[in-house]
Amino acid sequence: MKYTTPPYLKKGDKVAIVCTARKFAVEEAQPAIELLQSWGLQVVLGTTIGLDNFQLGGTDQERVDDFNVQLNDPTIKAIWCARGGYGTVRIIDAIDFTSFLQHPKWIIGFSDATTLHSHVHNLGVTTLHAIMAFSVPLAKEESKNSLHSALFGESLHYVIDRNTKNRNGQASGQLVGGNLSILYSLLGSASSMDTKGKILFIEDLDEYLYHVDRMMQNLKRNGMLKDLAGLVVGGMTDMHDNSIPFGYNAQEIILDVVKDYDYPVVFNFPAGHGASNWALKMGTIVELKADDNQVTVAFS
Known part of the structure; x- marks a missing residue:
């Protein structure tokens, strides 16, 4: 298309x-x-x-x-x-x-x-x-x-510090996604999207860790994570745990779900419900690069 x-x-x-x-x-x-x-x-x-x-x-x-x-x-x-x-x-x-x-x-x-x-x-x-x-x-x-x-059509080129849990690599593809809970709720509907070959952005707020795992597992089972070009994770803000701990934080949950796939994964991108929420042109081709020093996201 x-x-x-x-x-x-x-x-x-x-x-x-x-x-x-x-x-x-x-x-x-x-x-x-x-x-x-x-x-x-x-x-x-x-x-x-x-x-x-x-x-x-x-x-x-x-x-x-x-x-x-x-x-x-x-x-x-x-x-x-x-x-x-x-x-x-x-x-x-x-x-x-x-x-x-x-x-x-x-x-x-x-x-x-x-x-x-x-x-x-x-x-x-x-x-x-x-x-x-x-x-x-x-x-x-x-x-x-x-x-x-x-x-106003000015250049968008973002550079952030690396996160120790990042998975390094380079990728190019359409940027898609948004709030994880909403993407999860749209599965099976006319509003659910094909993510193959694309760079998926996710973020969320005020969720229990086990539910983050549930949502990620569902995206995986629906094929939304298998053929990505890359994964960018924004703020996973104000996460909650139960009295018996789930055992993993949000970043660890996401890494575990995508461990069988080979594409760059970037954490703590400043977009979502956190203190910073940088603009993202969804549907635009972006160049993603994550190395030992920094992460760059450049919009075409």
Whole structure:
């Protein structure tokens, strides 16, 4: 499949902020609005911003309608998910991507927005795994700057220190993935993706170690880990254990599951729910290199 990269943004372009999952108040949106405006962008608040349906930012239908409006509006050049939590999977099958496929635009988010990344990857369009509007007040400057660079088509070339548990090597392939729990939940659905020959990125938050093992075993049994070009692991943040220890930490669990495969594995990449969340263009070819000194991830 040929993959399409949406047009990069320029000053004056409009970005819509919408709820696909958890609710987000208008007041909470102010830091994100100010950030986008400082970049010379115009901000459109979707009709879901400020809606309150228990945990969710409006009913399923309201969230579908808002997302479809932004997809169909030719003046909107990017759609920024307000926050994660849970709820995108409830609406994904009702979203109409017809006009989006004719005129792609950036879809931005992480965590629960992994549903969108995975689903849209299957449609052949690049998306942006990055901070959400909710993230802005606590986001590090480097995370915000990487979002700006990705949206405006500037070079993305990341260098980090090696982790002692890394498995060295070089790889080239499309970057795919996102939140491990979401990828696990999509298995068997139309939104689950083919990872063969690709570089898989995973991260997660607030999980029990035995459940990390369960999810990784399921990805393995579904063939998602066998033919990877490489594996990049972001933050495995705030992991939990039982009173009887599982016996392995998250990194050790992942290494054990992929021990029979021969590709580079990189840990502690600064993306996900940790302090740093660098922007990743999902569906883009990346060059991954891990050696005894450092790790580099360069986007084409």
